[in-house]
């Protein structure tokens with residue numbers, strides 16, 4: 001099912017959570033995609049390493065109960081039960097998500113180990129080609145020509161951009177729709193030995209707003225700490241994120257930076273024969289920077305859209321109607337909340353007011369928990 005006259009039906013570029021989920025679901029639906037990845041695994045990805053309830057429930061949908069049970073018994077997984085929003089004045093609002101049916105509803109898992117684990121469970125039918133760094137993308141007629149940095153050529157009828165924040169495929173979609181590039185927040189993270197906090201802590205305070213500083217438990221004796229904020233706030237505060245983080249946490253190691261493409265507006269995600277998923281599509285949560293959940297979801301939904309249309313009808317299919325619109329529809333409530341809070345988080349006084357409100361009326365935190373994929 002993968003090849004048609006020597007040309008691949010679907011090629012996915014990038015084996016992060018988005019690309020893996022898309023390849024996984026396509027294989028389940030009888031299409032046999034080729035997955036191209038520039039690195040060889042295990043490879044790291046700069047991240048806060050937090051896996052939300054949404055991530056865990058999507059993994060369960062992909063691979064069933066055994067997959068989730070397998071993940072949660074891995075030594076690199078550290079379960080968490082609380083997420084704390086902390087204001088400049090030290091006001092703390094706690095969202096709790098206790099284990100359900102014996103499973104945690106949130107955890108921290110270093111990406112170095114998590115992505116490798118995920119990849120190792122891919123079903124038969126997915127062909128992975130590592131060390132293929134895409135450099136050039138061209139379309140001639142209905143065929144895409146993908147050339148690697150070493151000159152290797154792969155041809156396909158449909159190309160999926162799952163190659164993250166510096167995607168080579170995304171500019172094709174933006175140019176086609178005459179769009180500017182999506183907003184990307186610079187972020188830096190590092191690891192710290194010591195007693196971990198009991199919750200995922202997000203510090204919403206100056207000078208990071210509407211970004212934040214985080215302290216996450218990353219094991220029994222380790223923390224993942226980091227900071228992410230808009231470029232404008234960075235310039236105003238004249239901050240060097242690495243230097244700033246090292247100043248607060250002098251013992252920090254493995255300090256690395258990466259961009260978070262935050263979803264501040266609904267954007268077209270396809271052109272004929274091409275679609276974007278995950279960070280390449282700019283789908284990270286604008287408030288928390290969480291992007292693994294939407295990476296998995298968009299990968300799964302794109303695979304389902306592709307499988308719905310007979311292969312012969314692909315050239316004429318309206319992928320915006322089949323994939324982009326239903327995806328944004330599914331995310332509508334969640335994005336409405338996170339974009340609203342992101343706007344609130346521009347000003348410190350508003351952050352204080354909303355956290356004061358939420359600490360007094362805790363029932364109002366229920367929708368927030370649902371957006372994290374937490375079941376009551």
Ligand SMILES: Cc1cc2nc3c(=O)[nH]c(=O)nc-3n(C[C@H](O)[C@H](O)[C@H](O)COP(=O)(O)OP(=O)(O)OC[C@H]3O[C@@H](n4cnc5c(N)ncnc54)[C@H](O)[C@@H]3O)c2cc1C
Pocket residue numbers: 013014015016017018019036037038039045046047048049050051052132133134135162163164165166167168187188189226228257258259260277278279280284289290291292293295
């Ligand atoms: C500092 C920081 C902290 C974060 N914290 C969290 C968090 O705690 N929880 C959370 O849910 N999200 C977090 N995020 C966001 C999360 O990391 C991303 O949203 C998520 O990794 C997106 O997955 P993806 O598969 O779309 O992209 P990626 O994970 O970036 O995967 C892209 C893949 O494509 C490959 N690739 C790239 N270019 C090419 C090329 N030219 N050819 C071939 N392959 C290529 C890469 O090697 C990589 O394997 C954080 C992000 C940052 C920067």
